[in-house]
Amino acid sequence: MRVKKTVLLTAGALAVAASLALAGCSAGAESGGSTTDADSSTLTVWVDADRAAVLKDAAAAFTKESGVKVKLVQKDFAKIQEEFIAQVPTGKGPDITIAAHDWLGNFVSNGVVQPVELGDTAADYQQVAVTAMSYEGKTYGVPYSIENIALLRNTALAPTAPATFDDMVAAGTAAGTEFPYLVQIGPEADPYHLYPFQTSFGAPVFGTNADGSYNPDDLTVGNAGGEAFATWLAAEGAAGRMSVNLTGDIAKEKFYAGASPFLLTGPWNVPDAQAAGIDVSVDPIPSAGGQVAQPFVGVQGFMVSAKTKNAIAANEFLVNYIGSEEVQTALYDVGGRPPALTAAFEAASSDPITAGFGAVGATAVPMPNIPQMGKVWQFWGVTEAAIVSNEGDPVELWQKMTADIAAAIQ
Incomplete structure (x- = not known):
């Protein structure tokens, strides 16, 4: 296995580093230097079943090069965040865990992760991936995949891509199908799938700092653009083009059946459409409000426990092995998500589907990884559902939502 040599350490150097780290940990256990594993020559890595096979090969190569063993523990991805937060402070968690980037704020606020030193390799990744894995100016993970929605088009029903939202509606109407376009809503709406339309009105949830990180004190969702989006959303509901009856399952089945030329969705629904x-x-995604329609980007990667005894080896394994083109490509092959490493992404882009989602992802925005985002979801979807269903004045509903979010955050 070919690995990066940017910060590659020899087995001897790792052994010395581990000894120094152990000495430092024994002197400062009360300040967070306790271990997750009694054996500092072993790295314990939490990984989901889909990624385990790829990491097995990377772990073997790392052990051969460094002498540090890697123990892979399969976990249910949906349960990792909660278990990691619960176990790391007790010393029972792993040295490294697979994670979604939007868990990061929660991890940092709970003191369970530590920064990763990407060094010069930071420039090897797509910028949106590094931004997503960063919090308060520090990078906390090595990203391996990027995922976002885009516009899936049935080329037999719509030969050309629409330039604007109105173009999409016109093309969908001309196709004579049941729906001019499809986007999943559901009983409590779906802010994730509606977000690119919202951003096209200039209404992101939070403002950003100079470094691109989200500012929790700048709740921009209630600005004039947000009001315009709410008004537009009500109009789409009144026109019958959006409905809370269009769940994710119904929307995709309608698309598969040829009931619309267009579906807003992610790569996970492409295989069934092709089948x-x-x-x-x-x-x-065509703009409805005049600005670029930016969906959320979800980034997955690996993070290092704040309690690991072997931080140097953990960093080495992530940067030089998980961050290698070979491993990133293998992870793409098993998961289908565009790689975060630019070289691996460019190689994967020979597939037009991957290239299409990647092109949209390059102009997308990371889903906020700040803890305050948790307060947004509880009001956001139900408000959009009420607006689509025309249950009140859209601007008043949107501003009430904004006030409720602000109060919850405070």
């Missing part, structure tokens, strides 16, 4: 005999194209 249904649809020739699909992946296009940018």
Whole structure:
């Protein structure tokens, strides 16, 4: 296995480093230097079942090079965040865990992760991935994948990509299908899938700092753009183009059946569309409000426990092995998500589906990884559902939502 040599350490150097780290930990256990594993020559890594096979090969190569063993523990991805926060402070958690970037604020506020030193390799990743894995000016993870939605187009029903939202509606109407376009809503709406339309009105949830990180004190969702989006959303509901009856399952089945030329979705629904005999194209999401329609980007990667005894070896394994083109490509092969490493992404982009989603992801924005985002979700979707269903004045509903979010955050 070919690995990066940027910060590669020899087995001897790792052994010395581990000894120094142990000495420092024994002197400062009360300040967070306790271990997750009694054996500092072993790295314990939490990983989900889909990624375990790839990491097995990377772990073997790392052990051969460094002498440090890697113990892989399979976990249910949905349970990792809660278990990691609970176990790390007790010393029972892993040295490294697979994670979604939007867990980061919660991890940092609970003191369970430590920064990763990417060094010069930071420039090897797509910028949006590094930004997503950063919090308060520090990088806390090595990203391996990027995921976002885009516009899936049935080329038989719509030969060309729409330039604007109105173009999409016109093309969908001209196709004579049941729906001009499809986006999943559901009984409590779906802010994730509606977000690119919202950003096209200039209404992100939070403002950003100079470094691109989110500012929790700048709740921009209630600005004039947000009001315009709410008004537009009500109009789409009144026109029958959006409905809370269109759940994710119904929307995709309608698309597979040829009931619309367009579906806002992610790469996870492409295989079934192709299996249904649809020739699909992946296009940018057309703007409804005049600005760029930016969906959320979800980034997955690996993070290091704040309690590991072997931080140097953990950093080495992540940067030089998980961060290698070979491993990032292998993770893409098993998961289908575009790689975070630029070289691996460029190689994968020979597939037009991957290239299409990647092009949209390059202009997208990371889902906020700050803890305050948790307060947004509880009001956001139900408000959008009420607006789509025309249950009140859209601007008043939107401003009430904004006030409720602000109060919850405070």
